[in-house]
Amino acid sequence: MSPEQLRQYLEFYRDLGIGPLYRQPAPQGAEEPATAELPGLAPAGDTLPAILQDIGDCKRCRLHEGRHKIVFGDGSERARLVFVGEGPGADEDAQGLPFVGRAGQLLTQMIEGTAKKEGIPLQRSDVYICNVVKCRPPENRAPEPDEMEICGQFLFRQLAAIRPKAICALGATAAKALLARKEGVTRMRGNWFKWNDIPVMVTYHPSYLLRAYNQNAKREAWEDLKKTLHYVYD
Numbered sequence: 001m002s003p004e005q006l007r008q009y010l011e012f013y014r015d016l017g018i019g020p021l022y023r024q025p026a027p028q029g030a031e032e033p034a035t036a037e038l039p040g041l042a043p044a045g046d047t048l049p050a051i052l053q054d055i056g057d058c059k060r061c062r063l064h065e066g067r068h069k070i071v072f073g074d075g076s077e078r079a080r081l082v083f084v085g086e087g088p089g090a091d092e093d094a095q096g097l098p099f100v101g102r103a104g105q106l107l108t109q110m111i112e113g114t115a116k117k118e119g120i121p122l123q124r125s126d127v128y129i130c131n132v133v134k135c136r137p138p139e140n141r142a143p144e145p146d147e148m149e150i151c152g153q154f155l156f157r158q159l160a161a162i163r164p165k166a167i168c169a170l171g172a173t174a175a176k177a178l179l180a181r182k183e184g185v186t187r188m189r190g191n192w193f194k195w196n197d198i199p200v201m202v203t204y205h206p207s208y209l210l211r212a213y214n215q216n217a218k219r220e221a222w223e224d225l226k227k228t229l230h231y232v233y234d
Helices: 003-015 048-055 062-066 090-095 102-117 145-162 172-179 215-233
Strands: 081-085 128-131 166-170 192-195 198-203
Touching (some): 062 145, 081 145, 081 215, 102 215, 145 172, 166 172, 166 215, 172 198, 198 215
Parallel strands (some): 081 128, 081 166, 166 198
Antiparallel strands (some): 192 198
């Protein structure tokens, strides 16, 4: 188990109110110490409806103060590919669905357009899309570390319940939440990483691609998506 995975386990159980976990002492006469087995990050048989029920009318962090709707996720529970973004914007907050504004429309075009061009029968509804935080940050600011940590337990449960073949991290916040790396998106994009043994492709957030001066980034994002789709669906 990597240090990052161990940190995720301990933070998850701390949020559940479980006290410190210690290594068990070795039984008398044993040659090696016995290691305490940590339970999984998610309950056995976890499902997306169960996770949503556990979130409830969430007031675990300050983001609930300005939200209209919790934006849980959208798509197939049996998706082979999951896209993870940063957090809801104004349109998402109003509708309760992720990626429905301009950035979401671009993401849909990228998914369906790239798939069609590559001969892959895929619609947006076939994948699953969610965010690191489920409530809109004020003025669309980046989520704070404590907000990401609190909401991250539900993101991790979503990913564990779906268990996709691959994850696509959209932008710096998603990459940081999943990988805890210090590099920027420009350096990470186009490369494979791992979250709990699930391959993760990092690419630009669609909102970044909407800026007129980011034409090179748009081309790179299409290449990242092409690589991801072929890995998952070939």
